Amino acid sequence: xxxxxxxxxxxxxxxxxxxxxxxxxxxxxxxxxxxxxxxxxxxxxxxxxxxxxxxxxxxxxxxxxxxxxxxxxxxxxxxxxxxxxxxxxxxxxxxxxxxxxxxxxxxxxxxxxxxxxxxxxxxxxxxxxxxxxxxxxxxxxxxxxxxxxxxxxxxxxxxxxxxxxxxxxxxxxxxxxxxxxxxxxxxxxxxxxxxxx
Amino acid sequence: xxxxxxxxxxxxxxxxxxxxxxxxxxxxxxxxxxxxxxxxxxxxxxxxxxxxxxxxxxxxxxxxxxxxxxxxxxxxxxxxxxxxxxxxxxxxxxxxxxxxxxxxxxxxxxxxxxxxxxxxxxxxxxxxxxxxxxxxxxxxxxxxxxxxxxxxxxxxxxxxxxxxxxxxxxxxxxxxxxxxxxxxxxxxxxxxxxxxxxxxxxxxxxxxxxxxxxxxxxxxxxxxxxxxxxxxxxxxxxxxxxxxxxxxxxxxxxxxxxxxxxxxxxxxxxxxxxxxxxxxxxxxxxxxxxxxxxxxxxxxxxxxxxxxxxxxxxxxxxxxxxxxxxxxxxxxxxxxxxxxxxxxxxxxxxxxxxxxxxxxxxxxxxxxxxxxxxxxxxxxxxxxxxxxxxxxxxxxxxxxxxxxxxxxxxxxxxxxxxxxxxxxxxx
Numbered sequence: 001x002x003x004x005x006x007x008x009x010x011x012x013x014x015x016x017x018x019x020x021x022x023x024x025x026x027x028x029x030x031x032x033x034x035x036x037x038x039x040x041x042x043x044x045x046x047x048x049x050x051x052x053x054x055x056x057x058x059x060x061x062x063x064x065x066x067x068x069x070x071x072x073x074x075x076x077x078x079x080x081x082x083x084x085x086x087x088x089x090x091x092x093x094x095x096x097x098x099x100x101x102x103x104x105x106x107x108x109x110x111x112x113x114x115x116x117x118x119x120x121x122x123x124x125x126x127x128x129x130x131x132x133x134x135x136x137x138x139x140x141x142x143x144x145x146x147x148x149x150x151x152x153x154x155x156x157x158x159x160x161x162x163x164x165x166x167x168x169x170x171x172x173x174x175x176x177x178x179x180x181x182x183x184x185x186x187x188x189x190x191x192x193x194x195x196x197x
Numbered sequence: 198x199x200x201x202x203x204x205x206x207x208x209x210x211x212x213x214x215x216x217x218x219x220x221x222x223x224x225x226x227x228x229x230x231x232x233x234x235x236x237x238x239x240x241x242x243x244x245x246x247x248x249x250x251x252x253x254x255x256x257x258x259x260x261x262x263x264x265x266x267x268x269x270x271x272x273x274x275x276x277x278x279x280x281x282x283x284x285x286x287x288x289x290x291x292x293x294x295x296x297x298x299x300x301x302x303x304x305x306x307x308x309x310x311x312x313x314x315x316x317x318x319x320x321x322x323x324x325x326x327x328x329x330x331x332x333x334x335x336x337x338x339x340x341x342x343x344x345x346x347x348x349x350x351x352x353x354x355x356x357x358x359x360x361x362x363x364x365x366x367x368x369x370x371x372x373x374x375x376x377x378x379x380x381x382x383x384x385x386x387x388x389x390x391x392x393x394x395x396x397x398x399x400x401x402x403x404x405x406x407x408x409x410x411x412x413x414x415x416x417x418x419x420x421x422x423x424x425x426x427x428x429x430x431x432x433x434x435x436x437x438x439x440x441x442x443x444x445x446x447x448x449x450x451x452x453x454x455x456x457x458x459x460x461x462x463x464x465x466x467x468x469x470x471x472x473x474x475x476x477x478x479x480x481x482x483x484x485x486x487x488x489x490x491x492x493x494x495x496x497x498x499x500x501x502x503x504x505x506x507x508x509x510x511x512x513x514x515x516x517x518x519x520x521x522x523x524x525x526x527x528x529x530x531x532x533x534x535x536x537x538x539x540x541x542x543x544x545x546x547x548x549x550x551x552x553x554x555x556x557x558x559x560x561x562x563x564x565x566x567x568x569x570x571x572x573x574x575x576x577x578x579x580x581x582x583x584x585x586x587x588x589x590x591x592x593x594x595x596x597x598x599x600x601x602x603x604x605x606x607x608x609x610x611x612x613x614x615x616x617x618x619x620x621x622x623x624x
Binding site for chain 2 (some may be wrong): 014017018020021022024025027028029030031032034035036039049052053054055056057059060061062063064066067070072073074075076077078079080091094095098099101102105106108109110111112113135136139175178179181182183184185186
């Protein structure tokens with residue numbers, strides 16, 4: 001059950017990243033068109049910068065669960081890597097708890113920001129007059145998914161702890177070593193190398 | 198209050214709590230302990246305004262640009278043509294390693310991406326032409342760090358956001374030290390190879406017509422540099438707009454090279470979004486922490502405390518350099534910047550140091566952090582590309598270039614004009 005829910009969160013997180021990335025690429029293209037139109041034809045579409053700001057806020061919030069599940073959150077492991085595995089597992093769970101505490105407050109007060117915009121019908125202070133609750137709601141949804149993923153991870157980690165499944169905790173929550181980091185940075189370069197043109 | 202905050206932070210970090218969570222939780226603790234006002238309620242507003250700050254939008258765009266360029270595959274040709282220009286020097290191909298890094302740095306804002314891209318192209322040559330592998334690896338790990346000093350630069354944007362410094366000025370300020378550092382790296386190779394000719398491997402001597410024909414392969418990076426950095430100075434674009442144009446240009450380039458595909462784009466996006474999420478979560482937490490810190494008067498207390506030490510500015514600078522060199526041995530560089538710059542920079546500015554100049558000092562320190570063990574990421578990237586041998590080879594091979602980085606820091610401290618002259622001339 002828990003595993004299925006986690007799998008669903010993983011699936012959703014990946015889709016959210018693609019969607020967020022697509023938003024970002026779209027923002028880059030919109031801003032480019034805006035700059036080119038302004039310089040070449042002296043026409044301003046206007047609002048491209050504002051929209052790209054929203055795309056960025058939404059995209060990065062939607063990427064939080066993915067980054068979490070891929071252990072991309074930076075941890076200083078100078079002490080950690082010298083500790084016995086069981087202690088590391090406890091620290092891994094503590095890390096999730098700490099992220100969770102921060103995420104609870106973040107989601108809670110981000111929700112307030114959206115709720116205020118909704119009840120006051122606030123619009124952005126620009127030519128577009130965007131009803132602010134729309135981008136804010138999309139942004140909060142990302143933070144909500146992040147929080148839900150954290151809760152699922154914590155529940156699953158506690159079960160692993162109770163069952164003595166240290167390997168699962170290590171693999172899913174362990175701090176990423178700099179070796180793994182480098183592995184990822186070079187993965188594509190390596191693939192290129194294997195298929196010379 | 199200062200010691201409580203510091204000890205709490207150190208304990209959280211030492212326990213390997215993610216940096217973002219450590220900063221956020223510290224903010225919550227400080228607020229609960231010292232604040233009369235419910236500062237925490239502002240967390241949403243602080244986070245929202247940081248999340249759609251237009252200048253910050255350029256960070257993921259520059260990351261995306263780097264991810265696309267890495268996959269666009271124009272580095273090989275570029276490397277080939279630079280060989281013809283610089284590889285007659287004692288040290289042969291090692292000079293083209295450094296020069297390719299320097300030129301690639303002018304299109305990419307990331308040091309890791311620079312080392313990975315150039316390393317992939319260059320490493321197969323090391324064994325073929327009989328180079329001393331250690332020094333060869335060193336040129337790649339160290340040369341890669343030029344990525345963030347020669348504009349564009351992701352780290353400079355983060356610095357600009359954190360200290361309200363102008364990105365165009367920082368970019369201009371990085372050019373002279375960047376080229377100088379590149380020459381220093383090359384000088385070190387020459388010196389090493391004059392003392393130990395056996396390390397030098399085979400040199401390449403090309404004819405002038407060959408050299409000029411090769412220049413065509415420098416067109417793609419030159420084009421990207423013009424779009425991304427040139428557009429800012431011609432006054433066409435803000436940094437974020439320039440980054441957008443860069444993404445567009447790199448997509449066109451990748452398409453032209455036949456490397457644009459759905460899978461490639463998806464990979465690039467996943468890599469970009471992961472980095473973005475990592476950086477943004479830390480930024481949200483750091484903004485909240487700074488908000489709490491100034492709300493409870495901790496920022497003022499901290500600045501007063503440091504000023505109360507009465508260190509002369511030069512000693513303070515030395516202390517800051519030492520601090521970053523040590524911290525850089527243990528901490529990922531972007532999180533190190535976001536965590537410390539909001540505290541350190543205002544103190545340095547108050548002592549009379551120029552924000553743009555200090556920015557370049559910070560970037561040089563970050564470069565040093567990228568090549569100092571145990572967690573210098575560039576060392577690992579190069580080691581990872583080569584797959585055989587031990588990490589020690591890379592570390593030892595990079596040491597002479599770390600000396601060059603320190604020499605550059607000293608030069609910049611002695612002659613601040615190296616960084617400040619160009620922005621002043623254009624500004």
